[in-house]
Amino acid sequence: MYPIVKKKKLADKIFLMDVKAPRVAKSCLPGQFVIVKMDEEGERIPLTVCDYDKEAGTITIVFQTVGASTQRMESLEEGDAFQDFVGPLGCASELTETPIEELKQKKIVFIAGGVGTAPVYPQVKWLHGQGVSCDVIMGSKTKDLLILEEEMKEVAGNLYVTTDDGSYGFHGMGTNQLEELVNNGNTYDLCIAIGPMVMMKFVCLLTKKLNIPTIVSLNPIMVDGTGMCGACRVTVGDKVKFACVDGPEFDGHLVDFDQAMKRQQMYKTEEGRSMLKLTEGDTHHGGCGQCGGDK
Amino acid sequence: MDVMKKVPVREQEPQVRARNFEEVCLGYNKEEAMEEAGRCLNCKNAQCVKGCPVAIDIPGFVCQIKEGKFEDAYQTLSKSSALPAVCGRVCPQESQCEGKCIRGIKGEPVSIGKLERFAADWAREHQIKPQPAAEKNGHKVAVIGSGPAGLTCAGDLAKMGYDVTIFEALHEPGGVLIYGIPEFRLPKSEVVAKEIENVKSLGVKIETNVVIGKAGTIDGLMEEEGFEAVFIGSGAGLPRFMGIPGEQANGVFSANEFLTRNNLMKAFQEEYDTPIMRGKKVAVVGGGNVAMDAARTALRLGAEVHVVYRRSEAELPARVEEVHHAKEEGIIFDLLTNPTEILVDENGWVKGMTCIRMELGEPDESGRRSPVEVPGSEFDLELDTVIMSLGTSPNPLISSTTKGLEVNRRKCIVAEEENGATSKPGVFAGGDAVTGAATVILAMGAGKAAAKGIDEYLSGK
Numbered sequence: 179m180y181p182i183v184k185k186k187k188l189a190d191k192i193f194l195m196d197v198k199a200p201r202v203a204k205s206c207l208p209g210q211f212v213i214v215k216m217d218e219e220g221e222r223i224p225l226t227v228c229d230y231d232k233e234a235g236t237i238t239i240v241f242q243t244v245g246a247s248t249q250r251m252e253s254l255e256e257g258d259a260f261q262d263f264v265g266p267l268g269c270a271s272e273l274t275e276t277p278i279e280e281l282k283q284k285k286i287v288f289i290a291g292g293v294g295t296a297p298v299y300p301q302v303k304w305l306h307g308q309g310v311s312c313d314v315i316m317g318s319k320t321k322d323l324l325i326l327e328e329e330m331k332e333v334a335g336n337l338y339v340t341t342d343d344g345s346y347g348f349h350g351m352g353t354n355q356l357e358e359l360v361n362n363g364n365t366y367d368l369c370i371a372i373g374p375m376v377m378m379k380f381v382c383l384l385t386k387k388l389n390i391p392t393i394v395s396l397n398p399i400m401v402d403g404t405g406m407c408g409a410c411r412v413t414v415g416d417k418v419k420f421a422c423v424d425g426p427e428f429d430g431h432l433v434d435f436d437q438a439m440k441r442q443q444m445y446k447t448e449e450g451r452s453m454l455k456l457t458e459g460d461t462h463h464g465g466c467g468q469c470g471g472d473k
Numbered sequence: 474m475d476v477m478k479k480v481p482v483r484e485q486e487p488q489v490r491a492r493n494f495e496e497v498c499l500g501y502n503k504e505e506a507m508e509e510a511g512r513c514l515n516c517k518n519a520q521c522v523k524g525c526p527v528a529i530d531i532p533g534f535v536c537q538i539k540e541g542k543f544e545d546a547y548q549t550l551s552k553s554s555a556l557p558a559v560c561g562r563v564c565p566q567e568s569q570c571e572g573k574c575i576r577g578i579k580g581e582p583v584s585i586g587k588l589e590r591f592a593a594d595w596a597r598e599h600q601i602k603p604q605p606a607a608e609k610n611g612h613k614v615a616v617i618g619s620g621p622a623g624l625t626c627a628g629d630l631a632k633m634g635y636d637v638t639i640f641e642a643l644h645e646p647g648g649v650l651i652y653g654i655p656e657f658r659l660p661k662s663e664v665v666a667k668e669i670e671n672v673k674s675l676g677v678k679i680e681t682n683v684v685i686g687k688a689g690t691i692d693g694l695m696e697e698e699g700f701e702a703v704f705i706g707s708g709a710g711l712p713r714f715m716g717i718p719g720e721q722a723n724g725v726f727s728a729n730e731f732l733t734r735n736n737l738m739k740a741f742q743e744e745y746d747t748p749i750m751r752g753k754k755v756a757v758v759g760g761g762n763v764a765m766d767a768a769r770t771a772l773r774l775g776a777e778v779h780v781v782y783r784r785s786e787a788e789l790p791a792r793v794e795e796v797h798h799a800k801e802e803g804i805i806f807d808l809l810t811n812p813t814e815i816l817v818d819e820n821g822w823v824k825g826m827t828c829i830r831m832e833l834g835e836p837d838e839s840g841r842r843s844p845v846e847v848p849g850s851e852f853d854l855e856l857d858t859v860i861m862s863l864g865t866s867p868n869p870l871i872s873s874t875t876k877g878l879e880v881n882r883r884k885c886i887v888a889e890e891e892n893g894a895t896s897k898p899g900v901f902a903g904g905d906a907v908t909g910a911a912t913v914i915l916a917m918g919a920g921k922a923a924a925k926g927i928d929e930y931l932s933g934k
Contacts, residue, residue, distance in 0.1 A: 201688045210687075215644055221738060221746040222644075247746050262644035264682040401738070401747075404642050404684055405868050406710035407730035413721055418714065423870065437721055440821030444723045445748045 180214075180263035183236060185256050188325040189318075191243040192293060193252060194228065200235030202265045208300040209271030209395065209427055212237060213403045215262035216254070221247050224400045224422075226297035226372075227266065228326075237265070240296035240325070267403045268426045271301050271370075272393070278308050284367045286312035287359075287390075288334075289352040289381050291373020292319070295326050297395060298372050303333045311335035313364075315355045317373075321346035352377065353384045366390050371430060375442060379435035386431050394430035396421045398441060412438050477580025480509040482587050487801040491772055494656045494741055497798060498562070498587075503541075506591040510539035513583050516575055521585060524573035526918030527625075529553040531570060531585055538588055547596035550589060551603040555628035556621060556668045556917065558597060559650055561590025562659050564914045565792050597667050603628075605675045610634040612931050615700040617685045617871065620648020621913045622706035622904025624672050625920030626927075631675035633928055638700075639677060642684040645737065648708055649913070652737040653729070655766050657773070658795075661736070686870035691878075691900060702899045702927045705886060706920060709867045709905035715758070719815030720861075724750060724823035728759070728767040728862035735770050752776045752858030756826055758812055759862030760784065765795040767860045768804050778804050779854065783811040783831050783844045809833070809844065813851065815859055825855045865910045875900070885909055892926025893919060901926055 184196035202212060206227060213222045229238035243249050254260075273281065286305070290298035295316050305312055317340035318324045324339065324346065331337055339347030340355045348355050356369070369392040371381040378394040385392040398410040398421050405423035412421050415432035419425060483499040484490075490497050501509060513535040521531045530549055537546035550557040566572070566586040574582030612635050616623045619641040627637045645651050650665045659665060673679065685691060685707075694700045712727035714720050731749070734740040738747035755771040757764050760782035772778045780799070782789060785808050789796055800806070809831045816825040830850035833842035872880045879887040879896035886895055886902040893901035903919030905911055 201683060205688050219739075219745045221748075250746075262682050264642070264644070264684060264688075266687055267684065401730055401733055402643065404710075405870065406712070406865075407733055408712050408714065408727040409730045411714075411721060418716075418721065423868075437821070441721065441723055443821075444750075 179259040179261060181259040182254055182256055185254070188240065189323045191252075192240065192323070192325055193243075194238060194240050195254075196231075196236045196238050197260060197263055198235055199237050199263045199265070202237050202263065203230045203232050203235045206230040206232075206237065206266040207270035207274050208304045209274070209297070210266035210268050211297075211403075211426060212239065212263060212265030213267060213400070214239070214251075214260050214264075216247070216251060217261050220250070220261070222262075222401060222403070223247055223251070224267075224397070224403055226395070226397075228296035228299055229303070230300070237263075240293060242293045264403070268422060269424070271304075271427060273301060273305065278310070281305065281308065281310045285365060286310075286368045286370065287356065287366045288312060288314045289356060289369060289371040289373070290314065290316040291352055291371075291377040292317075292323065293325070294373030294377070294395075295330065298370070299326055299330060299333070301370065302330065306333035313359070313366075314338070315340060315352045315359075317341065317352040317355070319343065351380075353380050356381070357384060357388075360388055368393070370394075375435060375439050378430060378433075379439070382430040382433070382435070392430035393427050394433060395426045396428060396433065396438060397426065398438060399444060412441075475580075476512060477576075479512075479581045479584045479587075480505050482584070487803075490657065491802040494773055496660050497657050500594060501587055501591045503543075503595075506538050506588055507541060509584050510535045510588055512576060513539065514575060520573035520575060521570040521583075524570045525553075526569065526914045527553045527921050529570075529589070534592060535583065535585070535588055538592060543592055543595045544599070544601055546592040547601055548604070550592055551671075553921075554917065555603075555625045555672055555920075556650075556913075557589050558593035558664045558668055559621070559659060560914055560917070561586050561588075561593055562664070563654060565912060567793060569914065594664075597664075602674050603671055604632070606632050606634040608634055609636060609676070612636065612702075613638070613700045614927060614931075615640060615691075615694045615698075615703045616706060617691070617703065618642075618648060618706040618708055618904075618906070619646035619669075619679060620706055620708050620904065620916060621650065622708070622906075622916035622920040622923075623648070623704065624669065625917040626704045626706060626901075626903065626924045627677045627920075628672045628675055629921055629924035630927060631672070631677045633924070635928075635931075637677045639679045640683040640685050641679060641681045643737065644681050646679050646681060652733045653763065653766070655732065655736055655770050657769065658766070684870070686874040691871065691875045695899060702901065702931055704893065704920070704923050704927065705871060705895075705900065705902040705906055706904045706916070707868065707871050707906045708916075709865045709885075709910045711866045711868045712861070713863045713865065714861055715812065715863060717812060717814055719817045719823070722815055722817040722823045723821050724752070724857055725815060725859045725861065726750070728757070728763045728860050729865065731767050731860050732763070732770065735774075741770075741774060749774065750858055752856075754856045755779070755858040755860065756781050756807075756812075756854060756856050757860045757862055758782075759864070760789040760791060761862060761864070762791045762795055764862035765791045765799050767862050769799055769802060771858070771860065772802055772804060776858065779807050779856075780804055781807045781810050781812060781826075781828060781854075783809065784842075785809055785833060788841065807854075811844065811846070812859075816853065823857055823859055825853050826859060827851055827853050865905075867906050867909065871906075883909060888923075889926075891922060892929065893923030894926055894930070899930065901930075
């Protein structure tokens with residue numbers, strides 16, 4: 179069992195947890211992810227790593243309640259435990275393998291969308307620890323959904339906060355902010371974008387135009403996370419890759435986002451079904467048009 | 474009764490079992506087992522033993538069953554096999570022990586597999602455990618992977634007194650026995666979990682959720698954690714796809730994914746959270762045991778199922794018994810047929826598959842007649858799900874993170890057959906990680922040989 183040593187609500191439906199998993203913490207690097215399974219009946223859920231503490235043997239995860247499983251996860255408290263917690267999975271960020279002197283020469287910009295701020299944080303923190311300063315654009319739909327602003331401020335060079343509705347910071351999306359920065363004379367050698375698939379797609383369309391090499395971190399459906407099933411396969415530059423072992427980070431300009439987004443929808447009705455079962459329990463008798471209960 | 478024929482084994486009716494995930498074969502009862510055991514001629518120079526990759530004393534345990542000494546029969550089995558309840562169910566006996574049985578020349582061979590299963594099931598029902606080592610020798614050995622190879626190697630080493638820890642990447646031990654072979658052939662909580670309990674009762678520790686190559690390495694285990702030898706039994710779990718257009722569509726799965734969702738994650742049971750596609754019309758591409766398992770699973774989830782295979786029935790690599798069961802249950806076999814494209818609708822979902830008819834050409838160097846396309850014979854199958862079951866290859870995760878470990882061009886670890894030794898001192902390997910996808914019993918045989926190899930290596934130190 180893997181005990182939850184800390185739980186914190188970051189925003190509506192967004193939670194942070196520190197989980198004790200010494201073997202994972204010992205080997206973890208920025209860019210990697212974990213898979214958690216709550217209990218016997220639970221499914222395996224891939225989650226990005228927000229932070230890790232090798233001494234304390236803990237991993238920090240951040241998740242948003244989007245379906246039945248994450249809603250069930252939300253009910254776990256400090257002192258409760260995950261039955262299974264496996265990682266670190268996937269390849270570490272390429273930055274960790276780049277010579278520091280080379281990194282210091284580079285102008286890097288991160289674009290974090292929504293919960294994507296969580297996996298951006300360890301990369302920026304790692305760079306900061308190596309004496310490399312980079313720009314960070316973090317955006318959310320609205321002020322209330324913004325997470326980890328204080329933490330990011332401590333490790334980022336310039337931090338630009340955006341909200342889609344203008345309720346806080348720059349009014350607009352991460353792409354608008356990047357465009358403005360470039361128009362104002364900023365130049366970047368590398369962009370790293372992590373967030374919803376559609377946001378990463380639009381960042382890539384823009385950076386291609388601006389001629390900035392771009393890395394994205396994909397979040398397809400996964401089962402085992404060790405390369406044995408191919409549920410997470412994505413097309414990158416006409417090659418089929420398994421995001422769990424070849425990624426999750428890829429050259430964003432080569433990713434087939436439209437296909438990846440379609441594949442992400444595969445179990446939409448299944449997810450809707452288990453969500454309804456969870457919220458309505460025995461009182462659910464169909465009629466929602468999704469669950470087949472009305473047939 | 475006809476002494477030339479096997480005592481028939483009771484099975485669930487095809488129409489009934491096609492709707493449930495319970496075990497198809499019900500096995501022998503005491504009387505049936507003793508009667509079948511009575512058919513054994515107790516050969517002096519027993520050929521059946523030579524056909525068994527772990528060389529079980531077959532006449533020995535069969536005669537003990539004949540005499541009603543079921544506990545003795547189980548102990549005889551467990552001297553050679555760590556997983557008799559599994560092997561009795563999933564070994565291709567027709568090409569191994571039973572294929573060599575003298576009775577088989579004029580009639581049907583002795584039903585060795587069903588007798589092995591009977592003795593193991595009887596022992597489990599009567600809480601009989603295998604015999605642990607009298608004393609520990611204090612040497613630490615790590616085993617990577619808890620499939621048939623790893624469990625066998627660990628079990629054998631523990632019996633010799635070694636302090637063994639198995640590291641397993643998934644959340645449950647068992648490898649293909651848990652995620653691959655379905656419940657209706659190999660019950661999980663009843664049979665597999667109990668066999669693994671038996672291995673643990675020998676003193677073997679199992680750490681799940683540890684992906685060696687990610688959370689630590691083999692070098693780390695040896696240099697930092699005090700393991701003096703390591704056995705790699707990580708299998709061949711990397712699925713192959715065809716590389717045809719449309720293969721990334723929604724509704725196209727590897728057999729590994731489909732079976733893992735169903736078997737390991739228990740997607741077929743309401744109370745489990747993992748979803749699975751319940752297709753209406755499913756094609757399984759391939760003809761091996763995994764293809765049969767995927768097809769029969771899809772059938773039980775309510776689909777009409779086609780097995781699409783490019784050669785003819787005689788070349789089907791699956792066990793005869795499985796093909797027979799699949800046909801009885803209503804699986805449709807589209808033989809001499811090969812997919813050329815998966816047809817996708819505007820939302821990215823599978824709507825069909827274009828196939829081409831094949832005919833068998835001249836035999837190649839290996840003696841197999843290779844299929845060639847019949848020009849102009851393309852046709853479309855209407856489908857909503859396609860399951861690719863084209864075989865698997867070893868995952869390069871371990872070989873790529875272990876210094877000095879030689880692999881061949883198929884990414885299989887190079888190891889000596891008689892003792893499992895690899896190019897790296899103290900590191901042994903066996904099973905599918907070495908051979909590529911093969912059978913449970915061959916993996917067990919390799920685990921056994923490596924246990925002996927490790928013992929010789931560490932005693933000679």
